Amino acid sequence: MKIESFQEYQSAYQKSVQDPASFWSDVADNFLWINRWNKVLEWDFNGPDIKWFEGGTLNITDNCLDRHLITQPDDIAYIFEPNDPEKEHVTLTYKVLHERVCRTANILKRNGVKKGDRVCIYMPMVPELTIALLACARIGAVHSVIFGGFSARSIADRINDALCKFVITADGGFRGDKQIPLKEVIDDALMGCPTVEKVMVLTHTRIPVSMLKGRDVWWEDEAKLVDSYCPSEEMNAEDPLFILYTSGSTGKPKGIVHTCGGYMVYAGYTFQNVFNYRKGEVFFCTADIGWITGHTYITYGPLLQGATTVIFEGVPTYPTPSRFWDIVERHKVNILYTAPTAIRSLMSFGTDPVKGKDLSSIRVLGSVGEPINEEAWHWFDQNIGGGNAPIVDTWWQTETGGILISPLAGITPTKPGYATLPLPGIQPVLMDEAGNEIEGNGVTGNLCIKFPWPGMLRTTYGDHERFKSTYFSAYPGYYFTGDGCLRDEDGYYRITGRVDDVINVSGHRIGTAEVENAINLHAGVVESAVVGYPHPVKGQGIYAYVIFPRIDKDAQLTRLDILQTVSRYIGAIAKPDKIVFVPGLPKTRSGKIMRRILRKIAEGDISNLGDTSTLLDPTVVQEIIKAAEAK
Template sequence: MSYPYQIKSLEAYQQAYKQSIESPENFWADVASHFHWRRKWDKTLEWNFTEPKVEWFKNAKLNITENCLDRHLKNLANRPAIIWEPNDPEEHHRVLTYKDLHYKVCQFANVLKNNGVKKGDRVCIYMGMIPELAIAVLACARIGAIHSVIFGGFSAQSIADRLQDAQAEYIVTCDGAYRGQKDIPLKNVIDDALIGCRFVKRVIVCTRTRTPVSMLKGRDVWWEDEVKKVETLGMFDCPAEEMDAEDPLFILYTSGSTGKPKGVVHACGGYMVYTNYTFVNVFQYQPGDIHFCTADIGWITGHSYIVYGPLSAGATTLMFEGVPTYPDAGRLWDIVDKFRVNILYTAPTAIRSLMGFGLGPLQGKKLTSLKTLGTVGEPINEEAWHWFDEHVGKGKCPIVDTWWQTETGGILISNMAGITPSKPSWATLPLPGVQPILVDDRGEEITEAVDGEFKGNLCIKAPWPAIIRTTYGDHERCKKNYFSTYPELYFTGDGALKDEQGNYRITGRVDDVLNVSGHRIGTAEVENAINMHAGVVESAVVGYPHDIKGQGIYAFVIYNGGHGDDNLQRQNILQTVTRIIGPIAKPDKIQFVSGLPKTRSGKIMRRILRKIAENEMENIGDTSTLLDPGVVEEIKNGKL
């Protein structure tokens, strides 16, 4: 499969970028013409950011799985589509060719239909990183059901919140999952989540760990039994449902600055075109390359760069069930050598963690197949960038430092491997079709550089095909979160620097959202969970620099649950957070305080707490307007 829209030189990038800004409709119509559409669009783009409303490829008809599977069967039927490496290196890996994957997706799509799933129904998928997860995602897309994948580390309460928001009546899960040394009891967690979700009609359970589970008659069925049923009925093929380009493809929940997670909705047509385009160009994918993205499909990175981007490009995508440090810190390098991986796309958190083990785990690893390295989830610091470059890439592999978000669907700012220049710890240049702008707090464009750099809040001026369409069931929230802060602009929530060559460096969140190990967690969400602990009166949560995670979670807690062992109280609070959100949101530090710095109107001054958590005691600023300025000294003296 060739990619006529693949950029092959810096000059070609500059030309493509110019065309994409001057004539976005013609530019994207040309890219989209290389996909399979059942009906072509009447209009390439219609938009305004006030409502907001964005429509790409208006009235076009398609099914994304025909582009990810069916169109490859003629020439690529026997090419590996998915290579799966299990958690345990002693267990045998699996390879699914495009022919195999097409068969299994049709098979499970028929299972879904047989269990009552129809076009437009929401299906929650809560599974470990096994091929059946990708199969379930694609099977939903095949029949027009809207999938909502929930990361396997979330708690029952978090799942229940998401099920209720999406009104998802169908669930696909596993008996359990393996992740490093842990066995995660997925079905038991689902059972707990369903206590308050009586509207769920069916739970389809795939066998993985052979953990004993409860199966309720009339609600719970085994994946394997349901597959046998459709085979007995002779249901082998499953024609793809015709979808409008603007029909929802999936909902993916992300943390917001309020306690309630928000369901980001992506549409079929634009998302398909954009994930494919960015995959092919950023990584400079060549037919036959093995692409290894270490993310979980429960996050947007897995959706876009394990499933839809690579498969729509006829690529070979590698899925890994485990973690980079199990059974030892050489596991990623073993996988690269075992499968002759060409592209390795991972998170700065993973790189920093592996750096901590020294060079021992790299001894004896060839890594000669690698051509491109990539990072995602958070800005990468220079030390980690150079370590990755020198010891993994051997100085021969370009590193693409990709910046994007759940809401953007695909990469917005990044160098292209070996095509556009890289700059350590800078995301560099916007991709074609992406128009960034830096503004001050009043929304006015930053036009003056300080020491050769422009600094401001990062916004985007115009839509790209994979932009968020809405937040599920609450369009007003979408408008408020992304399009109201600065009129006529999409606000990313991030701050950034721009140099005089037009390169961008992301400096981190400027709203109340933390970026922990590349995962966004709302401070309000963590505070809500802490406040549910019986002994807690009030709490405030901020981020602070963390050597491995990038950002750690620092909680200031007013506690009146009796006297005694502070450590035990901390453990109890951590258990509460784990129970309500999941272990991913556990604070790294909990400081007990008698009060919080508040204005006279009762607003907590998190800016002051952030300075204390970051050890910037001298830069706290004026505290005279606080209700009780003395509380600041007490907090400073008790800092952990």
């Protein structure tokens, strides 16, 4: 299962394309199955309908926990680094983690949660968060984790879409010098969520909270009422494991559904090979479990391989910009996996925070969330890796379940800014606007995948038609990623950015329609249009053009009001970086907003706006430019 050389990679890749059923069958045999599958793969991208390891039954927690109890019960599964560096870190062995997962699974069962029920999890980055995910998986409940930065309205939308029955949260969370009142936000959300029967609350920040009789229970109290063994539920390979919501090109977030068998195989395989993980190494992924990176490469992937993983509650700059490097030094981290946004943010402090820190334990560096720019790549390489640690620039999505295109650490020759080559089993193609595959190297196009892989999404929850229209309608018979891509003369892939109405902000995808809907809720707003623009730290920022007829000298106050509206309806993560008040928007005669023009203005590239004669009112473009320059 583990690839040890570039020649082995080429051989594995060739086999995975020529005989995918045999290839993935061999990989899947590395995991525990209750019953082996009847058929490795059945698929139709026109349906679309994808099934992996049909007939096979398993429980992913048997593979993450139980099998390690025989070989490495006292090995450390997690090292928890609290937000406050003065507090002692906490370690959990595989044996202790197993006991706590079982106990929590029994709490869920005691409170009426059954196989197939959806459980909403809204928690800080603490070990109990991973325990909550695994406890759901243990009993066959479907977890839906919501990032701690989302607003009550966004949480309610997600709970109602998934018809969640149970909510797991905490009194509050810490993030740098801020304290986040998680339970209070959940209480606001649940005012409009009739399906929720119970809320379990973890004591963490010890801030006062309201506990509703008959609905709310304390995690610590419930844990005393159950025992520490819970048998795992037998799951079909195609049973859902979790739902994770992501923004799309419409205002409503879509629930991405991943299933038990294929996701397990792909998460374990990619973790092992991309990072070239070696037994006993310490892996530090700085992502939040509220996003797919934390699901696959903090929770499931590392545990499937018996790894030791750091969970970090805080932010990279608190209390000082040397926080990451202190953690690396303290725990002798071997593999560091972070986002270009974090790297660029830390670059702004120079190299002083790194001086005097022992980073010699680092063997592999990784980047995730967005393409890493060359300047950040070289800074990361020289100052953190000392020029000796290969950088794996990983490309993947919530929908893909795991990494699709990436160097294999120490095996694939790297190139700054390039995700390099597809993993075994991944068949990428570049498409032109007419829907034809673009052959050869030294070409650009829209990135699609023409063959299924085990970790891919199976549907969007409750709306299979949306699954089809979003991912399989632009190029029938292909999975459309929504990204543009360059394939260079060496056949290496470089992701060039989104080509749909989605903005990649700090590695988090935010739909323009969702932000526009929130802005338009403000009482004075007539209409708005949102585009992405280059941002020095975030990669892409959010640029909003807003029609607000009654604007006066208090324009800045109005901007703050609009930001507050977006925060309230989505969360602070979706707040526009720039708001420009405009008299109108560039529309075609059919009413379509020409976002291409708005992007160019946001980028400051007004000399290359293209043909504007087809607009309903071409003069509005100059008015928008004037407003943007005056901002």
